[in-house]
Amino acid sequence: MNRNDFPMLNQDIIYFDNGATTFKPQNVINSVIDYYENYSANAHRGDYDISYKVDLKYEDVREKVRNFINAKEKEEIIFTSGTTMSLNLVATSFFAKYLEPGDEILIAKTEHASNVLPWFDLANKIGVIIKYIDLDKDYHVTIDNVLNAITPKTKLISLAYITNVIGDIRPIKEITKLAHERNVFVCVDAAQAVAHTKIDVQDLDVDFLGFSAHKMYGPTGVGVLYGKKELLDQADAYMLGGGMNESFDSEKEILLKSLPYKFEAGTQNIAGVIGLGAAIDYINKIGIDNINSYENNLRKYLIEKLEKINYIDIINYEADSAIVSFNVVDIFSQDIAYYLNKYNVCVRAGNHCAKLVKNVTGVTNSVRISLAFYNTEEEIDEVVDLLSDYEKIRNEMI
Template sequence: MRSWESIRSDFPMLKASMAHHPLIYFDNGATTLKPQVVIDRVVQYYASENVNVHRGDYELSGVVSARFDRVRETVANFINASAEEIIFTSGTTEGCNIVALGLESTLTAQDRVVTVLSEHSSNILPVFHLVQQVGCELAYLETDENGRILVEKIEEAITTNTKFVAINHVSNVLGYVNPIKAIVQRAHQVGALVLVDGAQAAPHFELNVQELDCDFYAFSAHKMCGPNGVGVLYGKYQQLEKLSPVLMGGGANSRFYKDGSVTFSKIPDRFEPGTRNIEGVLGFGEAIKYLSALGMDRIHQREIELKTYLYDQMKAMDNIEIINPDPDVAIISFNVEGIFAQDVASYLSHFGIAVRSGTHCAKLLPEIVGATQSVRASLYFYNTIEEIDQFINVLSNISLEKTIELYL
């Protein structure tokens, strides 16, 4: 079994520097670094495979098309689904929009749609679109004061007129694993469909969509060592058939006619119009193989070890307010007393430490936790205890005066 130190050598970006310091990358919730095998796979496509897929009657197009299709099988095996239930998207955002907007014609003003105040804009804004366009009733799952969903209150939100529930598997700010099975069970009792935003879950622990029993599940490649601009929408086949395509173009139809009628292609082609991000899909296949070789359980345990060490150190600091007590994954959102979140992030950047600050696209979250802005440290398996020690050392010496000096 390879050591974590050895695994770090797979990531060229970890040799980078920032502000004349070795880069300490604690912004993995935004995007993850790419191993060399993924970079090489993307380059290989442009160097020797640069053709379109499913559109050429020549040998190379057929070869690359087959490789593209094998990635669909790889993704399906990774989440325990069937290949025909895997749709390649540009990312989680597109996946969430495909589902919500695709259901629009099936909803009425008498129906309820349910989400949660901690939801990322990529999932909650399509829900708002349904409310605005159809007139659906909007409801939110109840949480405690820290943002954890109250299981005993799920039934009150998901009422008998509920038709659609959009929920994150893991909050990108709070790092809490939501009770998806309980939500799905209640939703299915009343005949509602469930879309899960898995952007912060799929990279970090083993995923089995059969066990979750959700109707749709969306996630992104770039948050799990894959290329940018690629994502996956999983959907139960019979539920995908209920969606109206919201993007249309070549490859998504088998015929169209002068009178304006269209015969759409079979699933998944129906939801993949135009030229897909071929090099991204091929690179994503390599990323999944890489993660699978490391082992998702091992990755999860490593992240828990790092998260626990970081959380315990930060909890002991008097000037730190942690927004998400006892997170389930390696995401810690915090503020430094008396210092604006963006100034904290800029100060850390001065020492080579990359974190995110702001609202993190969860702009209704302050209604639960109070804080309107926060700094987020999000770790991945290639981070180290030594990096955490350096982070804590810099954070321990921060002051308002020192952050002001950066601008003088």
């Protein structure tokens, strides 16, 4: 649906790599151009009209984000460069200070590198212990397995809302409830979720949550960290410089600004933030629930077609997201991507930055199709057709 809104779709390509990044609708592109063409000044420097306009627009987006994820306060919305920075900020500015040697962090082996490596770094630097929640036969996180993994030393559970290879949706609300009953914090990587499912941080009651604009039809290089106000207040500054300090003197006394500005050092990605605002407007216009049900139906359609091909192994049958990972028997995933590319089909091959997944699935790499609402059943038919002739694949994969 809404294909006409996306200039990239005027090209003769089938784009099935939306988990990596999504295309941008015209209103997002226009909003970025409008900033650069009509009021391209810095923010927080409201000494003249166009700068004042930047301030208003920039803060207006913060309010849009707050509303979009239903945060209680605007101050809980920090603009970052993306999910990776959001998670690193949580690890470095909050948990590095809060955790002690021997404290335990629970993650899963199906996490993306961005939700693994910041915690590994804490393990290496301050001696916290990383533990993995067992996964069920479909590689999903279950409440029982979370309960089994929690010990008196557990201080944090950090999980993706939806994972980027398996595409499973985690029961975050239930996990948070039982975590909080045991004084355990919950941090959520919402990169793969934000464009596909409604996120309500108050309902989920998570402590921290990060996502990227470019995976939700917005610009690259900008994202969001949500954190509960009382926790963000306790956190150290992540980067220091202009815009985040109230004052400093030659005695090295630094007085930080209050939230959210203490985390927004240096000139921010203003065009990106404005584009993010336009992306939120766009998603709201279509309706996240409409997007969700359309994409779920599309995934079911794809699975039904793929499972009829006997040499295709689907890795994640059971997942209510827009992600399908699979392999073609005896053909390396990259060769499949290369073959499909010859027909202008964009899919991702490899380990998808989730290098621990192989420890649970036994599959080191796969082909991933990640759908968006602008994809169609006709596109799926075309790709399934291409995958239905094994000899053709073998012949044309090099």
